[in-house]
Structure formats: C-alpha cells, structure tokens
Amino acid sequence: xKIEAVDLxxxxxxxxxxxxxxxxxxxxxxxxxxxxxxWGECEAAPLPSIAAFVCPxxxxxxxxxxxxxxxxxxxxxxxxxxxxxQVEYDSMDLLQAAHTWxxxxxxxxDLLGHARGEPVWRMLGYRQSHKKNxxxxxxxxxxxxxxxxxxxxxxxxxxxxxxxxxxxxxRGTVALDADHFAAAREGVGPDVLLMVDTGQIWGEDVAxxxxxxxxxxxxxxxxxxxPFHASAxxxxxxxxxxxxxxxxAGGEGAHNFAMARHLxxxxxxxxxxxxxxxxxxxxxxxxxxxxxVAKGITFVNHTFTSHLALSASMQAFAGLExxxxxxxxxxxxxxxxDFVATPLARDANGTVAAPDAPGLGVAIDVAGIRAxxxxxxxxxxxxxxxxTPALEA
Amino acid sequence: xKIEAVDLxxxxxxxxxxxxxxxxxxxxxxxxxxxxxxWGECEAAPLPSIAAFVCPxxxxxxxxxxxxxxxxxxxxxxxxxxxxxQVEYDSMDLLQAAHTWxxxxxxxxDLLGHARGEPVWRMLGYRQSHKKNxxxxxxxxxxxxxxxxxxxxxxxxxxxxxxxxxxxxxRGTVALDADHFAAAREGVGPDVLLMVDTGQIWGEDVAxxxxxxxxxxxxxxxxxxxPFHASAxxxxxxxxxxxxxxxxAGGEGAHNFAMARHLxxxxxxxxxxxxxxxxxxxxxxxxxxxxxVAKGITFVNHTFTSHLALSASMQAFAGLExxxxxxxxxxxxxxxxDFVATPLARDANGTVAAPDAPGLGVAIDVAGIRAxxxxxxxxxxxxxxxxTPALEA
Numbered sequence: 092x093k094i095e096a097v098d099l100x101x102x103x104x105x106x107x108x109x110x111x112x113x114x115x116x117x118x119x120x121x122x123x124x125x126x127x128x129x130w131g132e133c134e135a136a137p138l139p140s141i142a143a144f145v146c147p148x149x150x151x152x153x154x155x156x157x158x159x160x161x162x163x164x165x166x167x168x169x170x171x172x173x174x175x176x177q178v179e180y181d182s183m184d185l186l187q188a189a190h191t192w193x194x195x196x197x198x199x200x201d202l203l204g205h206a207r208g209e210p211v212w213r214m215l216g217y218r219q220s221h222k223k224n225x226x227x228x229x230x231x232x233x234x235x236x237x238x239x240x241x242x243x244x245x246x247x248x249x250x251x252x253x254x255x256x257x258x259x260x261x262r263g264t265v266a267l268d269a270d271h272f273a274a275a276r277e278g279v280g281p282d283v284l285l286m287v288d289t290g291q292i293w294g295e296d297v298a299x300x301x302x303x304x305x306x307x308x309x310x311x312x313x314x315x316x317x318p319f320h321a322s323a324x325x326x327x328x329x330x331x332x333x334x335x336x337x338x339x340a341g342g343e344g345a346h347n348f349a350m351a352r353h354l355x356x357x358x359x360x361x362x363x364x365x366x367x368x369x370x371x372x373x374x375x376x377x378x379x380x381x382x383x384v385a386k387g388i389t390f391v392n393h394t395f396t397s398h399l400a401l402s403a404s405m406q407a408f409a410g411l412e413x414x415x416x417x418x419x420x421x422x423x424x425x426x427x428x429d430f431v432a433t434p435l436a437r438d439a440n441g442t443v444a445a446p447d448a449p450g451l452g453v454a455i456d457v458a459g460i461r462a463x464x465x466x467x468x469x470x471x472x473x474x475x476x477x478x479t480p481a482l483e484a
Numbered sequence: 485x486k487i488e489a490v491d492l493x494x495x496x497x498x499x500x501x502x503x504x505x506x507x508x509x510x511x512x513x514x515x516x517x518x519x520x521x522x523w524g525e526c527e528a529a530p531l532p533s534i535a536a537f538v539c540p541x542x543x544x545x546x547x548x549x550x551x552x553x554x555x556x557x558x559x560x561x562x563x564x565x566x567x568x569x570q571v572e573y574d575s576m577d578l579l580q581a582a583h584t585w586x587x588x589x590x591x592x593x594d595l596l597g598h599a600r601g602e603p604v605w606r607m608l609g610y611r612q613s614h615k616k617n618x619x620x621x622x623x624x625x626x627x628x629x630x631x632x633x634x635x636x637x638x639x640x641x642x643x644x645x646x647x648x649x650x651x652x653x654x655r656g657t658v659a660l661d662a663d664h665f666a667a668a669r670e671g672v673g674p675d676v677l678l679m680v681d682t683g684q685i686w687g688e689d690v691a692x693x694x695x696x697x698x699x700x701x702x703x704x705x706x707x708x709x710x711p712f713h714a715s716a717x718x719x720x721x722x723x724x725x726x727x728x729x730x731x732x733a734g735g736e737g738a739h740n741f742a743m744a745r746h747l748x749x750x751x752x753x754x755x756x757x758x759x760x761x762x763x764x765x766x767x768x769x770x771x772x773x774x775x776x777v778a779k780g781i782t783f784v785n786h787t788f789t790s791h792l793a794l795s796a797s798m799q800a801f802a803g804l805e806x807x808x809x810x811x812x813x814x815x816x817x818x819x820x821x822d823f824v825a826t827p828l829a830r831d832a833n834g835t836v837a838a839p840d841a842p843g844l845g846v847a848i849d850v851a852g853i854r855a856x857x858x859x860x861x862x863x864x865x866x867x868x869x870x871x872t873p874a875l876e877a
Binding site: 101113115116135136147150179180184186321344346347353356466470473476 | 503504505506527529539541542543544545547572577578579582583683684713714715718737739740742743746750858862863864
C-alpha cells in the first residue's frame with residue numbers, strides 16, 4: 092500500500108477553560124491507504140501540530156512531517172518504524188513534530204491492523220490483551236471537602252483505583268495538602284488504589300516535594316506523579332531515594348524514547364507513564380514498555396482525552412499481565428466522547444482491555460467530529476497550505 | 485513598562501533547499517514597550533512557532549505563548565525570568581513553545597537594554613565583552629576535493645578556526661570520512677582550529693562514531709559535534725570515555741536548561757553549544773554558561789543564522805575570557821545578511837565581540853525584512869488569529 096492521504100481535524104469545545112483537562116480540544120488524524128482508513132489522535136495543541144505537518148521546509152533537518160509521510164509505502168510495522176526514523180531525522184529541528192507524528196503513527200497502525208484483520212497489540216508481538224484496572228482520573232477539589240466528594244463519586248462509580256491531580260496541591264501549606272490527601276483516601280475508601288498527580292508544581296524543589304511524602308504515606312498513596320519539571324531527573328532521583336514507600340511516577344512529557352529511559356535510569360521512577368500521543372506513537376511506547384519490564388518497573392498509559400487515544404495508549408502494554416494499572420478518562424468533556432462509536436467500556440468487574448478487534452478497535456462517529464470541528468485555514472504567500480478537510484471523502 | 489505588542493515576521497529565501505543551512509528562513513520578533521523596540525529571532529520553523537504564539541488555549545497547561553507575554557510588566561531582568569517561568573508552566577504541553585519564546589525573550593532583553601542604555605551582557609553581570617575567536621561554519625563538500633577547497637576558502641578569509649559539518653560524513657565508509665577529515669585539515673592549514681560536526685548521523689551507534697575517532701585525532705580535530713541524537717546521553721558518555729583527545733560537543737537541540745545540564749553531566753561533553761534561539765533565550769543560555777564554568781568545560785554559541793541571533797547568542801558568554809571559540813555564520817544566505825544594518829564584523833586580528841552598545845547592539849534594516857517577508861495568515865472559525873504585521877507601525 093501507499094499512504095495516499097493524511098487529514099487533520101481540529102476539534103474544540105465551545106468554551107475552553109484553564110482547567111487542567113486535556114479533553115477540551117483534540118487533533119484527530121485520518122490516514123488513507125490501499126482502500127483502508129486509520130485514525131489517530133495527537134496530544135496536544137492542535138494548531139501548532141497542524142502547522143508542523145504542513146509548514147514549508149526551513150532546511151534539510153527542518154522539514155514538515157508531511158514530507159516524510161505522504162506517498163510512503165506501508166506494508167508492515169517495519170515501514171512505520173522506517174517513516175518514524177525519517178521524521179525524527181528530517182524534522183530534527185522542528186520541535187512540535189513529535190506531537191504531530193504521534194497521531195499519524197497511531198493512525199498508520201490502525202490502518203495496518205484493518206488491512207491485516209488483526210489488533211495492533213498482536214502486531215506488536217503480544218498473544219493476549221490482558222484486563223487492566225482502570226483508575227478514575229480526576230482533579231483535586233478546591234477544598235478538602237470537594238476532594239472528599241470527588242473520591243466518593245469515583246468509589247460510587249465502582250472504580251478499583253483513583254487518581255487525584257493538580258488543583259490546590261503545592262500552592263498552599265503542607266498541612267492543607269495533607270488534608271486533601273486524607274480526604275481523597277477517605278472518599279475512595281480503604282481498598283481502592285489511590286494515586287496523586289501534582290503537575291510539576293515543585294519545579295526542581297526536592298525539599299518542598301519531600302515535605303508532602305509523610306502525608307502521602309499516611310494516605311497509602313501508590314504513587315506521587317510529576318512532582319517536578321519533566322526534565323528534572325536529578326530532582327526525581329533525589330526524591331526517589333527519600334521515598335521508598337510512595338514510588339514516583341512520570342513520563343507523560345516524554346516526546347521520544349530516550350526521555351522516558353532517562354526518567355527511569357536517572358530519575359528512579361517506579362511507574363513510567365507514557366502518552367502515546369506525544370512520544371511518537373505506539374512504536375516508541377512499546378519500546379518503553381519493554382524497557383520497563385527489563386528494569387522491573389511498571390508501565391502505565393497516560394490518557395486524558397478520548398477512547399481512541401485510550402486504545403492507542405493501551406496497545407503498548409496490552410500483553411503485560413502484571414502491569415495492571417491503566418489511566419481511564421473519568422469525566423471527559425463531551426467532545427472526547429461523541430466521536431467514539433465504540434468506547435472501551437468497563438466490564439462487570441470494572442476492568443478494561445485493549446479491544447480484540449482489527450487495528451485500534453475503535454469505530455469513529457463522524458457526526459461526533461462534525462459537531463466540534465473548528466474551521467481552520469493557513470495561507471502562505473497566497474497559497475492555502477491547510478484548510479479543514481472534508482469529513483466525507 | 486508594559487509589553488504592548490509582539491509582532492512576528494516570517495522571512496524566507498525565494499528557494500529553500502534540503503541543504504543543512506539554517507539561514508534559508510527566519511522568524512523575527514519585534515517587541516514594543518514604553519516607547520522602546522526590541523528585536524529577537526527564533527530558531528527554527530517559522531510557521532509552527534507563529535502558531536505556538538497565537539493558537540487557542542487547549543487547557544490550563546497548554547496555553548499559547550502570547551497569553552504569558554502580552555500586557556506583562558517589563559522593568560528589569562527579573563521580569564523576563566518571571567515571564568519565562570510562566571511560559572514554561574502554562575505552555576507545558578505545547579512543545580513548540582520553547583522555540584517561540586526564545587525569540588521573544590531575546591527581544592525583551594534587547595528592549596530592556598535600549599531602555600537602560602546598556603548592553604545585555606552588562607545586565608547579565610559581565611563587566612567586559614571579551615573578544616572571541618570566530619570559526620567559519622561550513623558544510624563538508626561532496627568529495628574530499630570539495631572539502632579541501634572549502635577549507636582553503638576559510639583560510640583565505642583569515643579565520644583562525646573552521647568547522648565542517650554534515651554532508652557525506654557517516655553515510656559512506658570510515659576511510660572516506662577519514663579522507664574528508666584529512667582534506668579539511670589540509671585545506672585550513674596546520675594552525676587553524678578544526679572542528680567537525682556530524683549532525684546526529686549515528687543515532688545511538690557508539691561503535692560507528694568511535695571508528696572515526698582515530699582519523700579525527702590524526703586531523704587534530706578540536707571537537708566532534710553531535711555524533712548522536714540530542715537525547716542520547718548514554719551514547720555521548722560512552723564515546724566521551726573512548727575519546728580523551730577529541731572532546732565531544734553538543735547541545736544545540738537543548739530546548740531548556742536541564743537538557744544542556746544533562747548533556748554535560750551524563751554525556752560528558754567538553755564543549756556545550758547553546759542555541760539561544762531554541763533554549764528559551766538569553767536567560768537560560770547564561771545559566772548554562774555559569775554551569776559550564778562550574779564544571780570546567782567550555783561554552784560555545786550555536787548560530788547558523790543572522791548577526792542578530794549571533795549577538796544574542798554571544799551575550800551569555802561575552803564576559804568569559806577563557807571561552808574563546810565562537811560560531812560565526814560564514815556563508816549565510818542573503819536573507820540573514822540584508823536585515824542587519826550593523827553586522828558584528830571581525831576586527832583586524834580576525835576576532836569578534838558582542839557589541840558594547842545598548843541591548844543586543846544590532847540595528848535592523850526594515851527594507852531587508854520586507855524583501856523576504858512571507859505573507860502569512862491563520863484563520864480559525866472565521867477569525868484571523870495571525871496576519872503578517874505591518875513593518876511600519
């Protein structure tokens with residue numbers, strides 16, 4: 092097959108707020124080859140990601156992503172790896188390229204799976220898609236009472252695990268944060284796995300993060316996520332040595348395999364969280380999963396958007412029976428729900444698995460795209476470089 | 485003062501080729517505040533960088549760069565650092581933001597220098613702008629004979645140092661590369677510093693890079709630059725241990741301070757090369773220079789574009805007398821020449837220094853911008869988010 096078309100669709104909620112909720116917009120990718128269609132989703136910032144696909148070349152090491160993709164042969168996983176290497180090299184100086192390519196890469200796997208009639212995880216070498224324990228991903232409330240209510244809602248929804256993130260943590264006192272952690276634990280009850288995500292709030296300040304560890308231990312938190320800047324490996328390493336019980340988690344900011352490896356080797360994380368929509372897609376995510384296995388730590392997906400992104404992010408560790416925790420969008424905006432015709436529903440036991448169906452196993456509802464589509468046009472020197480493509484084509 | 489306006493200008497040569505020459509296009513930044521004007525230059529990929537400035541917010545941690553800049557107070561260097569921290573945090577998930585912000589940051593320093601009547605390097609705490617030994621930055625020829633000619637041209641132009649990059653190196657045999665290194669040395673003569681840049685050609689393949697070290701030693705190369713992917717710290721470290729005489733150089737890909745620090749600490753480079761137009765501007769560049777001093781290695785600027793970018797990149801190590809090597813655009817395209825009214829000319833001894841003049845000390849020739857200006861327009865939902873601004877305003 093030959094990659095005939097790559098179409099990018101920018102979706103947004105009517106109102107986008109400063110809430111740390113990644114489901115407020117989306118950039119979907121549709122790829123066409125050999126009569127088949129594949130879908131993927133970039134994370135995040137649709138407009139710069141579109142620009143990275145269509146922009147004029149700056150020089151040989153700063154070419155648009157499109158130049159490495161359109162017209163390429165696509166007959167197996169090796170082709171995807173070959174195109175990935177070309178994007179990495181030819182778009183070396185185009186920072187945004189990794190995010191753009193991530194969505195395209197997913198779509199190529201999806202398309203290949205449809206052409207072959209097999210799930211992506213099988214093409215990755217897994218024999219089975221093991222059930223995962225999804226955690227409800229929520230934001231901390233403004234007050235401990237709000238956090239308590241959030242926790243109860245996750246418990247009422249039957250989740251075996253819950254993660255609280257962002258909000259006021261790290262912005263007030265250690266005691267206030269401790270109240271939030273205790274409220275979260277009280278809300279979810281004693282048997283639910285509890286995780287905490289602080290969204291890089293402490294930069295590189297190890298002492299500020301370490302001051303919260305006793306309260307996290309008291310709340311029996313499974314992990315502390317993103318205490319520091321994504322590249323602050325030294326700070327991660329220092330805190331990891333001071334926190335034997337509450338392991339660190341991070342990695343969502345990794346936009347290539349090496350960054351994830353560094354966070355494991357230098358940062359000492361116990362959980363490596365990969366956003367398939369940022370790291371370059373499913374191929375490098377699988378490399379991280381293999382590396383996590385070799386290093387005896389746990390792979391976890393990072394997903395705060397749609398079930399298309401969820402399926403893509405689950406492929407990399409679908410076959411790893413012992414890596415059971417899975418981020419699961421708990422309260423996504425309607426945008427992230429409406430374009431997915433076949434969501435990855437939890438079964439009676441509350442577990443979820445990557446679909447045993449061709450490609451990513453997620454059917455797209457075009458009407459759900461149309462409802463949120465943002466008309467976009469980029470013109471350079473009188474030529475239209477990008478215009479929102481037709482949904483039916 | 486208050487930051488009143490930030491205008492972005494996309495320039496391009498009429499024809500842009502796949503040559504690894506970063507001067508084929510440019511993104512200039514003009515900032516206005518308190519009746520003063522400052523100029524900066526982003527490196528690279530103008531369109532995605534524009535998009536990162538103007539794009540709609542995706543969520544609280546993925547805001548456009550403009551949201552952190554426009555309307556901010558600008559009364560001293562601390563304000564620039566404050567805005568930088570806000571960009572880093574609020575645009576955390578916007579990968580391209582670092583490149584966009586870099587040019588804006590430079591322009592803020594330039595403006596502040598004009599307002600205070602002092603050079604940027606003085607605001608950074610330096611008492612003097614020391615003369616540097618500029619190296620002619622060239623590409624390897626297609627054949628060793630071409631490389632020889634290139635070397636002779638650098639020598640004829642009176643350079644005390646020359647760097648050869650990219651071209652066929654690493655794409656053929658070890659013996660062919662050795663011929664190029666020998667030709668480069670023969671061309672520049674025995675007394676000129678010779679550096680070699682291989683543009684990440686070996687990915688993470690330490691053995692392939694190590695095979696070239698004997699020929700580099702024979703050619704008395706000062707450094708081997710970018711043998712590997714920018715994040716391949718382990719490969720850098722392994723090669724550094726195998727090459728005590730030819731030190732490694734790298735860092736141009738760093739888009740934050742931590743990445744440069746990692747390349748020093750984990751990668752063992754002897755020369756840390758910083759592109760001020762990528763790392764987030766002059767502030768983080770200065771942090772790297774301070775760190776290089778503390779670690780006993782050498783800071784070098786990475787500049788393959790205009791003398792505006794050259795001046796900006798020299799500020800960070802202007803006061804470091806012992807860090808003498810300076811990348812100097814040798815054969816830039818006319819685009820990078822024509823908008824600079826006051827280039828940083830070499831003196832009779834062939835040396836060059838950051839100007840002892842307010843701000844970056846580089847006067848802009850607006851006619852030289854107009855000649856290469858690329859008319860650009862971005863429209864979202866019927867609203868023009870970006871249109872090439874007026875040059876006179």
